[in-house]
Every structure is written in structure tokens, then in C-alpha cells.
Amino acid sequence: MSFxxxxxxxxxxxxxxSGGQSLSDWAAGLPRQQAxxxxxxxTSISPAPPxxxxxxxxxxxxxxAPDFPIADYARHAGSGEEEPTGRMPGLGDTPAPPxxxxxxxxxxxxxxxxxxxxxxxxxxxxxxxxATVAQPVVGPPPPAGDERAAAPLHEAPRDAGxxxxxxxxxxxxxxxxxxxxxxxxRRARRAAEHDDHDDHDAHDxxxxxxxxxxxxxxPVAVVLSLVVLAGLVAGIVFGGKAxxxxxxxxxxxxxxxxxxxxxxxVAEGDTLSDIGRTLADxxxxxxxxxxxxxxxxxxxxxxxxxxxxxxxQQMSGAAALDLLLDPATRLFSRVTIPEGFTVQRVLERLAxxxxxxxxxxxxxxxxxxxLGLPPYANGLLExxxxxxxxxxxxxxxxxxxxxxxxxxxxxxxxxxxxxxADRLTVLTKASLVQAEAALPADMGMVAQVLENRLADGMRxxxxxxxxxxxxxxxxxxxxxxxANPSPYNTYYAAGLPPGAIGNPGEDAINAVLSPTPGPxxxxxxxxxxxxxxxxxxxxxxxxxxxxxxxxxxxxxxx
Numbered sequence: 001m002s003f004x005x006x007x008x009x010x011x012x013x014x015x016x017x018s019g020g021q022s023l024s025d026w027a028a029g030l031p032r033q034q035a036x037x038x039x040x041x042x043t044s045i046s047p048a049p050p051x052x053x054x055x056x057x058x059x060x061x062x063x064x065a066p067d068f069p070i071a072d073y074a075r076h077a078g079s080g081e082e083e084p085t086g087r088m089p090g091l092g093d094t095p096a097p098p099x100x101x102x103x104x105x106x107x108x109x110x111x112x113x114x115x116x117x118x119x120x121x122x123x124x125x126x127x128x129x130x131a132t133v134a135q136p137v138v139g140p141p142p143p144a145g146d147e148r149a150a151a152p153l154h155e156a157p158r159d160a161g162x163x164x165x166x167x168x169x170x171x172x173x174x175x176x177x178x179x180x181x182x183x184x185x186r187r188a189r190r191a192a193e194h195d196d197h198d199d200h201d202a203h204d205x206x207x208x209x210x211x212x213x214x215x216x217x218x219p220v221a222v223v224l225s226l227v228v229l230a231g232l233v234a235g236i237v238f239g240g241k242a243x244x245x246x247x248x249x250x251x252x253x254x255x256x257x258x259x260x261x262x263x264x265x266v267a268e269g270d271t272l273s274d275i276g277r278t279l280a281d282x283x284x285x286x287x288x289x290x291x292x293x294x295x296x297x298x299x300x301x302x303x304x305x306x307x308x309x310x311x312x313q314q315m316s317g318a319a320a321l322d323l324l325l326d327p328a329t330r331l332f333s334r335v336t337i338p339e340g341f342t343v344q345r346v347l348e349r350l351a352x353x354x355x356x357x358x359x360x361x362x363x364x365x366x367x368x369x370x371l372g373l374p375p376y377a378n379g380l381l382e383x384x385x386x387x388x389x390x391x392x393x394x395x396x397x398x399x400x401x402x403x404x405x406x407x408x409x410x411x412x413x414x415x416x417x418x419x420x421a422d423r424l425t426v427l428t429k430a431s432l433v434q435a436e437a438a439l440p441a442d443m444g445m446v447a448q449v450l451e452n453r454l455a456d457g458m459r460x461x462x463x464x465x466x467x468x469x470x471x472x473x474x475x476x477x478x479x480x481x482x483a484n485p486s487p488y489n490t491y492y493a494a495g496l497p498p499g500a501i502g503n504p505g506e507d508a509i510n511a512v513l514s515p516t517p518g519p520x521x522x523x524x525x526x527x528x529x530x531x532x533x534x535x536x537x538x539x540x541x542x543x544x545x546x547x548x549x550x551x552x553x554x555x556x557x558x
Contacts, residue, residue: 251289258284258315263331263394266324268306275304279320283313290317300325307332308393332391337405339387339505340434342468346385346503350401354392364398371402374410376420383427383500384409412506416513424499426512431500434508435464436523438531443508444516445535449523451515458521460490468501475528476553524549529556 264282266275272295276288285291294317295301304324308331311323323329333354337346347365351358364370368381377384386408392401413423429450437443453460466477469486482489488497520535522542526549534545 251293252286253290254286254314254316256314256316257319258312260313262311262313264309264311265393266304266306266309270306272301275324276317279311282311284311284315285317285320286314287317291320292317294318294321298325305330307391332393333396334389334391335401336389337385337387337503339508340431340502341385341387342502343382343385346405350398354396354401356398356401361398361402364402370399372406372410374420374423376424378424378499380424380499381406383431383503385503386412387503387505409503412509416506416509418509418513425496426509427500427504428496428498429512430504430508431502432460432462432464432496433511434504435468435502436462437508437511438525438528438533440507442523442531442533443511444514445518445520446523446533447511447515448518449520449535452519452521454495456521457494459494460496462490465490465497465501468497475525527552 262282262284264278264284266278270278272292273288276285276291279285279291280288298321301321301324309324309329310331311320311329315323335350335353337349341349343365347358347361350356350361365381368377368379371381373379373381373384381402385402385405388405388408390401390404409427413426418426429447432450433443433446437446450460463475463477465488466481466484467474469484469488470477470481472481482491485492487493488501490497518535519537522536522539522545523533524536524542524545525531525533526545529552534548536542536545
């Protein structure tokens, strides 16, 4: 038989000896411990012996009652009668005679009722009518010949939702009811995992065995694979060509000299590739490549100037290059402004060369603020239209023309390092030098004469200022002209005029900035045809030079 096992404590209890041994005999065979000797009453009183440890009630002490009737006590306990905890029956009384030995094969006496036997069962638990079966310890397999090796492994079912007990380590009998229900707990899960693992191993073994068998490919599948591969290769080839065509289009080219007309602008700093893209956008050439290839062998192609060019459409790259290198292809108005031109003469030259109405130019010149004139110019446009050669494109406005000239003057003064506070004075002196000196080599000496006269407090008495005030041209003046009360008339007004009397060039500006040292006070151009000029320190020298000039006038009456 098996004894009831407390829940959660499945410790295996040792079984009584085989062969029908009774519980009393089995308990009597347990080893006994000798009781300590007790002192005799006659012995003198000695210190009290140490108090023995307290023993729990109901525990049999074989030192005191070695012949306690365990069987009778078990029958008494099995009757269900409750007794208060205290001295167990028979302890300290006259020992009872031993019971007769049980007959061979008689059943063991019932186990004494304990705490677990008195516990009430759960009302919701199903009746357990099945006989309990002793199970072996879960662990390594028992040695050969052990009868317990053949015992099946079971586990009692649990209700759904109940907390599983720790079944990892068991060492005794297990009470189960095999009702065919689902198994729960860690062992059930482990068993399921083990079964799954076995199933996977079986499938893997089957697959490995199946893989070892040779596979035969059908001809249709092989042909279909080749067709798909060929289509993939063709798609890569043709698709790659199309993609390259989009990224780097083929160098297409027109043939012939083209037809029609179109204006194309070449910007400042454009490279040959930039020019080619501009031509392609205007449908002059088909693509950039042929144009650049043709230009690489022509050194003059690197000298294509910025501007507007009159081209034809759908030209070959080489024909377009030849047309760009032709000076007549460039559409612009080239205007040269000589040194010393006044504002009025500059406007007249612009109107003539650019076919711009003079009225439009005059109206723009009357508003110096719209032309970018600096504040230190005092609103005077004279002297700020730098003399040079300009290329004005067809769509250039009158204001843009004058703005370019003013900007060129400012740029020149910046490059020469002229301070802004001195720029109006420098330009005024430079305009006088530009008007009086016939040759650039004489400009430094003329600038020095001006400085010497201003230093001595003398009037400049320059005929160029008289003619500017009178609005005349020429090299001579009349007494009436010299009497003109204009601030620009240096015969009439002392010192410098309020502004420039013309637009000086860079040479005249440099002469003012670095005049030629000398004591000269007078100068006169004795031959206007050749520009010969004589300088003098005294009045007598100057009078002799004036006589030479008058002789030239007599020789050239017109």
C-alpha cells in the first residue's frame, strides 16, 4: 500500500520490509540508543543534571518506552477519537504484554491518522475513485533488474487556471488519477517539447533522405529558364543603352550652314562648353560635342568675345564655330570716346554710333543720380564719362551706356588710389591738362605750370576754359570771350573752375598726380599741327614763344 502524500511534498517514503513483516516488528527493528545511567538515591546530593530537551507531544521516545504498543496505538488513532495533546498512553504505566505476531500474509495495520488525513477535500474537486499507483523517482534509469524500472510515469491532472507546483525535483511516490485528460505542468510541457523535437527530427531525417535522391529537371523548365535569362540579358543591354542616352546623349550633329537667323549671347567668362550649350538651346547646333570637338583644333576659338552674335539655325558644329569667329557676326555698336570730349560731344557720338535718339540721351544725362554718379561729383556729369572704346549691344539702353562710362571713371580712380575727397579736384585739373597739352609727353610739365601759378596766386588764364564757358571750339579767343563772367573762365575767375571742362583720360590724371618738377610759369603751343609746345619762366621767354605761334597763324589763315 502507499501512504497519503501531502500536496507539494512528494517525498518517497521507504516501504516496510517485504515478506509480510508487520509494522510493529519493523518499528522494533529500528536501532535504539542506550539510556543514560541514573544516580542512586543513596548517593549524595549533586548538582541537578541538565534539563533534557523538550519533546513534542505524541512523539514516541523509545528510550523511555521501548516496548510501546505501536499497533494498538495505531488502531486507537484510526478510530477517529480526538484526545487532547499530552502524555501518550502507556508512558509511565505498567508495560503491556506484547501483542501476538500477525499471521503470515496478513494486511498491514492502518497508518495512524495525522494532520493530512483530517483535511477536508475541495468541494469542486472530482471524486478520486481510482487506486493510487506507486511511481518511481524521476531521474536516471534504475539499474538492470530493478522491478521499479518498468513502472509507467504519470502525473496527476490539474484543473485549468490552478498554479502548477514545482515538479522539477521529485523523490517519492506520486499520486495520480489517470482519467485520460490533458496533462499539465512543467513535465507536460517538457514532454510536449520532447515530442515536437522528435517529430522535427523525424521530418528532418525524412527530408535529408529525400534530398539525397537525384532530381530530374524537365526539359520545359530548362528551356523556360534559358528564355528568361536571355530576356534579362537583353533588357540589361538595351535598357543600359537607353539610360546612357538619357544621361549622356549621343553627339548628334546637323549638316550644312543652316538657315534663318537667331541672336545668341555669349556671356563674360563662358567656356567653349558653355557656348556650345547656349547654341544648342537656340537650335543653332544639335549637340555640344561636335562644336567642342571642332573648337579644340582651332586656337582662335579661345578668343571668342562676349557679346551678341547673329547665327543661323540647325548648323553643323564646325560651321557654327566658323561663324562665331567672323567679326561681322557679332552684333554690337562699338563707340570710341576720345580723351577731352565734353559731355555734349559724347552724347552726339553715342547717338551717331548706336542710332539712339539724341533726345533720349540728353534726357538721361540731365539726371546724374540715375547714372550712378558718386556724391563727391557735386552732381556734375562732366569729367565722369571716361574716354574709351565701348561695345554696346543692340538692346543696351541710353542709361546703361552712360552708367558704363561713369563706372569706368570710378574704377580708374580706384586703381590709381585717388582719395574720394580729392577726386573732384584731380579730375578738374586733369581736364585742363587734357585740353591744353597737345602731346602726352608735355602733360607733366603743363600740370606743373598749373601748380606753380596756383602757388603764386596767379590766374590760370587758359584759353580752353574761355572756349568751354563760351561753348566754342578752337585754339584762339577774342577779348569779348575772355571777358565772359563765367566761373569757368580762368581769365575772369581766379583759381580752378568749379568742375572739369571735359573728360580726361588716364594719362592726364597721372600727370596731375605726378607732375614734372620745374619752375615754368608759361607755356604755349607754337605749332598746333605738330603739337610743339614751348615753356617759359620769364615774360620775355614767353613773349618770344607767343611770336612763334602767331607766325603759324599767318601761315595757316584757315
